[in-house]
Amino acid sequence: MERDEELTSVAQAAVRLIEALGIAVPPGGSLTVAGTGIRAITQLTVESLAAMAGAEVLLHVIGDPTQEDAIKAINPVAETLTMYYGEGLERTHTYEAMVQHILAEVMAGKRVVAAFYGHPGVCTYPTHESVRRARAAGLPARMLPAVSAEDCLFADLGVDPEDGGCHSYEATDFVFRRRLIDPLAHLLLWQVGTLGNWTYESNGYDLSSFPNLVDRLARAYPPSHPVTIYEAPFAPTGVARALRVPITSLRAEQMTPASTLYIPPVPPDTSPSIW
Numbered sequence: 193m194e195r196d197e198e199l200t201s202v203a204q205a206a207v208r209l210i211e212a213l214g215i216a217v218p219p220g221g222s223l224t225v226a227g228t229g230i231r232a233i234t235q236l237t238v239e240s241l242a243a244m245a246g247a248e249v250l251l252h253v254i255g256d257p258t259q260e261d262a263i264k265a266i267n268p269v270a271e272t273l274t275m276y277y278g279e280g281l282e283r284t285h286t287y288e289a290m291v292q293h294i295l296a297e298v299m300a301g302k303r304v305v306a307a308f309y310g311h312p313g314v315c316t317y318p319t320h321e322s323v324r325r326a327r328a329a330g331l332p333a334r335m336l337p338a339v340s341a342e343d344c345l346f347a348d349l350g351v352d353p354e355d356g357g358c359h360s361y362e363a364t365d366f367v368f369r370r371r372l373i374d375p376l377a378h379l380l381l382w383q384v385g386t387l388g389n390w391t392y393e394s395n396g397y398d399l400s401s402f403p404n405l406v407d408r409l410a411r412a413y414p415p416s417h418p419v420t421i422y423e424a425p426f427a428p429t430g431v432a433r434a435l436r437v438p439i440t441s442l443r444a445e446q447m448t449p450a451s452t453l454y455i456p457p458v459p460p461d462t463s464p465s466i467w
């Protein structure tokens with residue numbers, strides 16, 4: 193069986209499961225924001241599946257296009273919102289168009305589900321904004337939690353954020369707002385592969401500001417401190433990409449738009465005076 197067909201049959205089996213459980217879905221004129229997880233279909237929670245299967249309007253932004261048929265198997269009304277990404281267009285315009293599309297359906301009295309990949313509330317402006325605007329208009333709106341890239345990273349790299357604490361920053365914000373670093377805590381940097389870019393570019397991003405990121409890290413950590421460029425697999429049977437390099441060997445070319453950078457704490461007995 194081809195991978196797309198396998199995903200579709202997993203999605204169909206999942207729909208049968210939520211039908212058997214009889215999970216209630218909200219009435220019309222409502223918004224549910226759901227997340228589809230990172231690994232296609234297999235990381236969907238049962239409550240997200242129930243909401244998606246019971247939607248009158250199912251709008252989605254899924255990272256991996258091979259999942260689109262499987263989403264249609266969950267609910268044939270599914271439609272993508274990715275047409276709002278335009279070459280060279282500022283992402284804020286794209287997000288506003290998505291919010292307006294979602295809200296128009298909710299205001300029309302439909303039971304709407306907006307499904308985004310990963311956790312829908314992590315590093316995803318249009319989901320939070322849609323919930324805010326629906327509630328401001330007096331309509332019921334909720335967000336269902338889901339598996340984010342960070343959750344996959346904790347599992348794949350064996351990181352416990354409680355062990356020393358964890359800072360999580362958007363990479364451009366981290367560099368240009370000079371966010372604080374605690375070298376004794378875990379540090380996660382999101383969107384390192386689009387650093388310094390506010391527009392959507394399907395043919396690659398200009399990462400000329402990447403040395404600023406390396407410079408900031410090199411001032412806070414020993415130069416040989418190992419960091420990991422991490423990408424969780426989108427395919428259910430895929431394996432994670434985890435490239436471990438010293439800070440001074442970090443290069444823009446090693447990044448993709450799906451990369452998250454993980455910087456482990458320095459060992460607690462390491463004195464800052466030695467670097």
Ligand SMILES: C[S@@+](CC[C@H](N)C(=O)[O-])C[C@H]1O[C@@H](n2cnc3c(N)ncnc32)[C@H](O)[C@@H]1O
Nearest residue numbers: 310311314315340341382383423424450451452
């Ligand atoms: C717009 S944010 C979306 C995050 C998503 N909502 C989540 O819960 O993971 C995009 C960023 O998430 C991270 N990301 C997305 N997919 C990833 C993957 N497969 N592995 C690692 N990080 C990923 C990267 O930092 C990427 O630049």
